[in-house]
Amino acid sequence: MKVLVACKRVPDPSAKIKVKQDGSSIEAEGLKFVISALDEVAIEEGLRMKERRGGEVILFSVGNVQAEEQLRMGLAMGADRGILVVYEGFPDSDLVARAIAAIFREEQPDLVLMGKVSPDTEAGQVGQLAAEYLGLPQATFASKIELDADGSKAVVTREVEGGHERVEVQLPAVITCDFRLNTPRYASVPMIMKARAKPITKAPLDGLGVEAIAKVKLRNLLPSPQRKAGVRVESVKDLLRCLKEEAKVI
């Protein structure tokens, strides 16, 4: 079973994000970067499929050259090889999706997995865009994936409004993952040692035949106005009085 999995480089979610003076990007200096947590869930799912059915887990990332660090961490979890599509600009969801489509056509995997959204740009579109470009079925917000015996279909439980939906998709398909899907493994020391020898191929966008045109352009970034702290109340009685008389919300 060949699984293609996203491995996006994102800032550590607990880091304080600052915007550069000129508003062109965030201040990356001194920031710690990690693999997007939902992509880790996707990688874990791919690894479990490989453990059960044999095959290969291939990681991909579209971004700057430092993204190789996160691909190595993904390889240390147990993936087999990585593909880094080098693009130095601010990757637009559509551009990333077209890059994935190009990789898919070369690799012909059985399944494409990725987190349902990433914690930096939060667009949540890439999987669905790629599925449409490739004419593939999709299942988003997966909390459970059950492959059938011959690996030709999957029943996916999706987290939707008010409950769960179950759909059956023919493979190959694109599935985006929710946190409830699994708990990702920690990289073991032997696996970290092995990660060095695993191949990461770098491919520039034009090498894949992907036009570097963004459909959504960033004009500028600004720090968001942050909410300020209010007051402390001493008692429940005090709180109720404030809510009733001051704020008038009860």
Added chain:
Amino acid sequence: MGSILVVAEHRRGHLRAASLSAMSVGKELAGHPHSAWHILVMGKGISAVAEEAARYGAASVLSADHELLEHPVAQVSASVVAQATTAVEATFIVAPVTPWTKDFLPRVAARLGAGMVSDVVGYEIEGNTVVFQRTMYAGAVNAAVMITTAVKIICARPTAFPKAKPEERPSAIVPLSIEIYPASIGTTFLSYEDRPSERPDLTEAAIVVAGGRGTKGREGFQLLEELADLLGGAVGASRAAVDLGWVPADLQIGQTGKIVAPSLYFAVGISGAIQHVAGMKDSKVIVAINKDPEAPIFQVATYGLVADLFAAIPTFVEAVKQTKEA
């Protein structure tokens, strides 16, 4: 410029409040420059929904009413929207941000070669272009973006826009006949497990009572549920509470869950991680109740009470009951 198409979502026979927010955006965009705006409703047996949509002054309501649209899979919803877009020659598609639209709308974007911006919280019309605002990095950063393609798709965050108001003249309801080829889709709907609730929709409620790790499980959540019911509010949760299996996943409020902006938000036993705050910081009044005086939640709370929720919530409930009787 072509027309605006607003994709409206309905639930249990009524338009969702989120759709009304998208409609007000569609209506305003239609004024600059002058063009028509239309509403699309799709589903099975939706004539009442179409009539409701017809009260908001759109040029027309396209109604796609079909067996296969009761539980449409992504390709099917996308197909319907694409066909509706062609039917009214729309160059702008506006939808509310919901799990349904997040799932299928990007497919429309790819199909039509349209740029799509999700979770729009504001916009400015500058001459011929529209600059959209959206947030990133768990609400830390505001991005001003522009769509470079002729056809544009935006998903509007419901809490950021007012609800459209009904107008006098009803819109024409135009049935949209659609072509769907189930066999070619490769995706089959199997089942939908709905959890009906007496409580208001989490994203629509005026009052939300949310619990986190501090509730220690069902015991704590029961107290919160009592409070929510007393105030006629909805119950929400932090990701921790969901991960620990204390409440269903669709109660999660935060960066990877729901974004809410009620008049009153109670954060009970919630430490206030950035990712949670991103989902509720636009609430009018935030009340934090937490044992830990250093919890980050106090930095965003309008009113902060350092207390044990197991004592504070019952006391608060009693106090509210007393004022109600008075």
Added chain:
Amino acid sequence: MDFSLTPEQRMFQEAIARFAQEKLETYVKRMEETDDFPVEVFKLLGDLGYLGIHFPAEDGGSGADFTTFCLFIEEVSKVSAAIGVNVLLHTLMGSAPVFLVGTEEQKQKYFVPAIKGEKIAAAGLTEPNVGSSAADIETTAKKVDGGWLIKGSKMFTSNGPYCDFITLVASTDRAKRHKGISLFLVESRSPGVILGPNIPRMGIMGGETGSITLDDVFVPEDTLLGEEGKGFYYLMEALNATRIALGAGAVGLARAAFDRALQYAKERQQFGQPIGKFQGVSFKLVDMALEIELARLMVYKAAWLLERKEKFAKEAAMAKLFAAEMATRVAHKALQIHGGYGYTKEYPLERYYRDARLFEIFQGTSEILRVIVSGQLGL
């Protein structure tokens, strides 16, 4: 001179820091309250290959290096010095000698399972009457038919209360002093072995340590580890490596205290500004940062010498000596910066303060380490 970590070491550091923060952190509160060691941690760490980081893969290790092991101890100790210490001693004092001089059978029976976290090792060295003067070991092993009879008692044996085997230091010939000391592998459930209970202590809560009484314990021939009479030298080798790793642990602990103090100094306001703006506070933080950096450099230089198989006894002693005393100074300052809150149990500063204190004592008191270095200086 290359001061950088290799890409593997950096990946490793990131992975263990995360594991420590996400998983090991969850044990801290219970350990403080009950002083119980969460023994399941051995298997957790063993499964991820952390217990045998620097041992060859073909012997059951992870095939990395000693520097990586020190990074492991540093990051774990930042979250829990107690887990760092007891795991370190299990590997470097309890298990490493078996790898170094054990027979194939002994390695299979003890080393391999210990590295997997399936068996817990305790090193029995210190005795009620013998601490720094290690050559005066009173526990004796008398040769008898088919093996030895061991009589004596051990004190402050880390992991003692729940260990599966003891790498025991006993005298096989008291007249020969340090040349008459041998190492034995004693099953903790052997008849005559009494594992004493956890000893209530000031800090390193959960890092259980107890006495072990050996009441005419018969151990067969094949429990002798290495050569008779060479035990003291095996011990010194193990101790030198242990001291470097303990230095790393002290650095981790100090970093935890420092990070807290730095954050607090930026947030806490008095007299209308963050207290970090006052030089009385900022100068303390500078000194803390400086000393942590110096200790770390000494620790990793010693580790580097060990890896290159160069002499490192002096550097190991210096590393532990400086790092231990530094940890106490840093924890003291960090608590002071937190003022009243630092003194409460709601904040971890008082734990860091109590935990730091042991580092100047065990596995070579600061006084003994100074004696060792003065010897190296030819005094």
